[in-house]
Amino acid sequence: MDHNKSNDNNNDSRNVAFYVREANPIDLMNPGISRINVDYWTETYNAGFYLHYFLTWPDLFLVAVDPNKEIIGYIMGKVEGEGTNWHSHITALSVDLFHRKCGIASDLMKRFEEVSNKRKAYFCDLYVRVSNQVAVEMYKKMGYVIYRRVLEYYSGDPSEDAFDMRKPLLCDVDRKSVLPAPKDPIHPDEVPE
Template identity: 45%
Template sequence: MSTIRPMRPKHLFHISSTNLDALTETYNIGFYLEYLTKWPELCHVIEGIDGNIEGYILGKLESSPYPPPTSPYDPDTNPDPNYLPWHGHITALTVAPAARRLGHATRLSEALEKASDANSAWFVDLFVRASNDIAIDLYRKMGYSVFRRVANYYNDDEDAFDMRKPLTRDVDRKHVRENGEDFRVRPEVVW
């Protein structure tokens, strides 16, 4: 049985085996430590029975830097379609190749979604390569949908899908849309 635990700095010395996938982004240690300092409740590891790290998630809570002109925020009266209200964000989610298909990604995501919901976030979002069909299918099964396609998002100019899952606060599902794959934006409008 695997166990979800809060990520601690000591775990950073044991996550390299989870980053063996070519589609997994690997960051420098300062990046991980920044997340652990600012959003410790949104960073978790999943540990196998042998004590090895089988996966992890890095998350944060954020909104666009400039508030909308009307307060309080309402998706119906906000004139900026690219404004992001208070939301949870999955920065990194990865599972070691040997521990895949065990539900780890779902369990890690649910932990972040629960914490985001407790902080009154509207939704949780993430970015995934448009060619990563396996991850896109997994996120769809977890209730995420494509909100928009971000052209040339990655360093190699591949597009990204901005995928979202509405939380309790978004009762009317105003922060998700149908056919988001067809709604293209440039990276500079994505905050």
């Protein structure tokens, strides 16, 4: 099912037409996804990694497409855990540099959360660089909270900490998934697989 959208965001006067749909095998080869992965904030993965997500969680691998059928954004993730720890995880979210601040990331996340609710996830989580304050603020506006800090999560010189951010979903009526973490901060080897 496609979601059509024409967004006029108060932060940006551009009116951008796009629609969100599940990714397909051709999208994995499309230069759109690799073209989007050009900035510092976006983690990149090998083709096998993207293919694994596509084959295992196809309903959680979504693309935003413009009227010319060019990919201008994508989100991919998975579901994991057990019991009240059954949750969806956003592994990657990126929007083309020329289409940011137009509501595309928000729409991708909303659609991802809809699918997560259908999968009976208790919460949705993601990791974001501590220094990426634009993304942190966007996630907060969408109802995500900083659950804990993961020390030196992003490798590099220097390495960088991540915020583990969470949003309770429909199954978590008591919002237990966003209660204070039992340990904060943690090291990457303490992050559950």
